[in-house]
Amino acid sequence: MKIHDQLNRIIHVDDTPKRIISLVPSQTELLCxxxxxxxxxxxxxxxxHPKHLKNKITVVGGTKQIDLSEIIKLQPDIILCNKEENTKEIVEACEGICTVHVSDIFNISDSLEMIKQYGAIFNKEKEALIITQNIEQEASAFNDFMQNMESKKVAYFLWKTPWMVAANNTFINYLLKLNKFINAYEDKSRYPEVELNALKPDTSVELVLLSSEPYPFKTKHQKEIQVYYPNAKVLLVDGEFFSWYGSRLLNAFKYFKSLHLNLQNNQPD
Incomplete structure (x- = not known):
């Protein structure tokens, strides 16, 4: 079978891959x-996710650094990568071992395409169809829920020291738009560092979202950042629902709905 991955690279899959290495957390969850x-x-x-995986499956490194010799020992049939999560060097090194599929996700359509590609590659078309249909249904219901919601100007932080936000050309920004959140840093690209100045606070931002990952923001950081956005409500949010693009989307829209209901009722997150 010949298939184009999401970088439009032609990959050949002669037999259903039996030994899989995943270098992307959200895609690992999807495989399960x-x-x-x-x-x-x-x-x-x-x-x-699932939590028990690391107790039974070999860890081959992180998303930016891998143990190539360990990967070779595992004799994989296919390695699953992502353009944003993994470096070009990692992809090229893995191509010297076996077939490599690279995903590239900016919106839900991209995510659904990836899931269907996995269905084709791993002979799981039925399972992939069920997941994609359920995601589409959840997204449609959430869109209906959002119809009468007012937009809010937000800042989405994912790192500290230096402070970094999610800006344009990211899956996070796409999901912020679905939530009618106007990204205060949409004029910037990707994940820029931002200079925060307590002497010139930004009074236009209505909501600050502090992600649970990759930096594990805690309650103490809410007070710390409030100085820079005095008019904003500062919330801790589950970063996986804003950035994981596999099957986690099945529950993301319920999470977003609860987030908006909390905001409406002025309840703590």
Whole structure:
């Protein structure tokens, strides 16, 4: 079988891959939800869902640094990568070992395409169809829920020291738009560092979202950042629902709905 991955690279899959290495946490979770857990032989240290995986599957490094010799020992049939999560050097090194599929996700359509590609590659078309249909239904219901919601200007922080935000050309920004959140840093690209100045606070931002990952923001950071956005409500949010693009989307829209209901009722997150 010949298939184009999401970088439009032609990859050849002669037989259904039996030994899988995933270098992307959200894609590892997706594999398990497709019923492929027994075929996974290697994951990253950030592949935390399902929680038991790291107790039974070899960890081959992170998303930016891998143990190539360990990967070779595992004799994979296919390695799953992502353009944003993994470097070009990692992809090229892995191509010297076996077939490599690279995803590239900016919106839900991209995510659904990836899930369907996995269905084709791993002979799990039925399972992939069920997941994609359910995501589409959840997204449609959430869109209906959002119809009468007012827009809010927000800042989404994902790192501290230096302070970094999610800006344009990211999956996070796409999901912010679905939530009618106007990104205060949409004029910037990707994940820029931002200079915060307490002497010139930004009074236009209505909501600050502090992500649970990759930086683990805590309650103490809410007070710290409030100085820079005096008119904003500062919330801790589950970063996985704003950045994971596999089967986690099945529950993301319920989470977003609860977030908006909390904001409406002025309840703590």
């Amino acid at each position: 939800d497709l019923g492929l857990e027994e075929g996974i032989v290697g994951i990253t240290k950030f592949c935390i």
